[in-house]
Amino acid sequence: xxxxxxxxxxxxxxxxxxxxxxxxxxxxxxxxxxxxxxxxxxxxxxxxxxxxxxxxxxxxxxxxxxxxxxxxxxxxxxxxxxxxxxxxxxxxxxxxxxxxxxxxxxxxxxx
Amino acid sequence: xxxxxxxxxxxxxxxxxxxxxxxxxxxxxxxxxxxxxxxxxxxxxxxxxxxxxxxxxxxxxxxxxxxxxxxxxxxxxxxxxxxxxxxxxxxxxxxxxxxxxxxxxxxxxxx
Numbered sequence: 001x002x003x004x005x006x007x008x009x010x011x012x013x014x015x016x017x018x019x020x021x022x023x024x025x026x027x028x029x030x031x032x033x034x035x036x037x038x039x040x041x042x043x044x045x046x047x048x049x050x051x052x053x054x055x056x057x058x059x060x061x062x063x064x065x066x067x068x069x070x071x072x073x074x075x076x077x078x079x080x081x082x083x084x085x086x087x088x089x090x091x092x093x094x095x096x097x098x099x100x101x102x103x104x105x106x107x108x109x110x111x
Numbered sequence: 112x113x114x115x116x117x118x119x120x121x122x123x124x125x126x127x128x129x130x131x132x133x134x135x136x137x138x139x140x141x142x143x144x145x146x147x148x149x150x151x152x153x154x155x156x157x158x159x160x161x162x163x164x165x166x167x168x169x170x171x172x173x174x175x176x177x178x179x180x181x182x183x184x185x186x187x188x189x190x191x192x193x194x195x196x197x198x199x200x201x202x203x204x205x206x207x208x209x210x211x212x213x214x215x216x217x218x219x220x221x222x
Contacts, residue, residue, distance in 0.1 A: 006153075032208055043199060043214040044154075051208050059209070090153055097203070099144055100210060102153035 002027035006091045006103030013110055019064075019078040021106050023091030026072065031093040033074040034100065035066055038088040050074060051096075086110045117200060117213040125221050130187040132216040134200030135180075141203050143176055144210070145185050148197045157185075157198075192222040 003026045013019060025031050032051050036044040048066035050056045056066050063082060067075045074091060086109050092100040118133045136143070142161045146154040160167045160176045160183065167174045173186040187194055197215045204211050 034210070036212075041217075044212040046209055046211065049209050057209070088151075092154075094210075096208065097141065099156040099159050100146075100154075100201070101156065102146075104153045105151075107151070 002093075002101065004091065004093055004101055004103045006106060008106060009104065010107045011109070013081050013108065015083055015110055016080050019076070019081050019085070019108070021076040021089055021091075021108075023074045023076075023103055024072055025074075025093045028072070028093065028095070030071060032096060033068065034092040034094070035074065035076050036090040036092065038090060038105075040087075044090065048076070081110045083110050117198070117216040119216060120214070121217045121219070123219045123221065124190055126190060126192055128190055130190050130194070130218055130220070132185045132198050132218070134183045134185070134213055136183075136200075136202045136211075136213075137181065138202075138204060140178075143174075143183050143203075144201045145172075145174060145183075146199045146201060146212075148199065148215075150196075154199065187218075190218075190220045192220050194218060195220045 006023045034049045035047040037047055038044050046059045048058055050068045053068050064078050089106045091103040094100040116135050124130050142159055144159045145157045147157050148154045158169050158174050160174050171188045176183045197217050199212050199215045201210045201212045
């Protein structure tokens with residue numbers, strides 16, 4: 001069966017520090033991968049999605065970037081965090097045309 | 112703006128009552144999905160309905176889709192306290208690889 005891992009679960013970082021969130025999927029090949037951000041009590045904002053290695057689309061201009069170094073690994077990064085980057089970050093995978101499966105999320109607080 | 116908008120934003124009912132949530136979207140879709148999110152957790156897929164389907168059932172869940180009105184509804188029958196969560200609709204934005212989520216309905220079921 002397929003599983004999705006996301007870490008860390010929580011993170012507190014100072015403004016201006018770098019960020020690296022990792023997401024890995026097991027039990028499937030060539031999944032579509034997604035990063036979302038969710039502000040408190042709000043809906044999900046799609047940040048990046050990837051349909052293959054080196055195929056990453058950005059949805060929202062910001063100081064975040066994403067990379068997919070391996071087929072089932074998706075990384076969200078920032079060189080310098082802003083206060084507005086605080087939120088709940090969710091990674092998800094899917095096969096085209098089917099439902100998404102979400103990781104447990106990372107709660108990021110930027111101070 | 113969000114592709115999907117849920118209505119109402121919040122709903123409070125007594126255990127045993129039915130809960131109905133609505134979702135409206137803007138562009139053509141191949142499928143629409145409903146997800147559930149418990150506080151501070153990742154999203155869990157509930158049901159997927161394709162654009163050529165009008166109604167779908169899964170246990171106590173009933174989803175309808177009206178593509179002419181670009182709307183969907185999620186009905187939870189005989190609600191339980193454990194159904195307390197936020198519910199989101201998501202569309203595939205016209206068959207693209209990305210999914211667009213609505214703002215969610217916060218359901219509270221009182222025991």
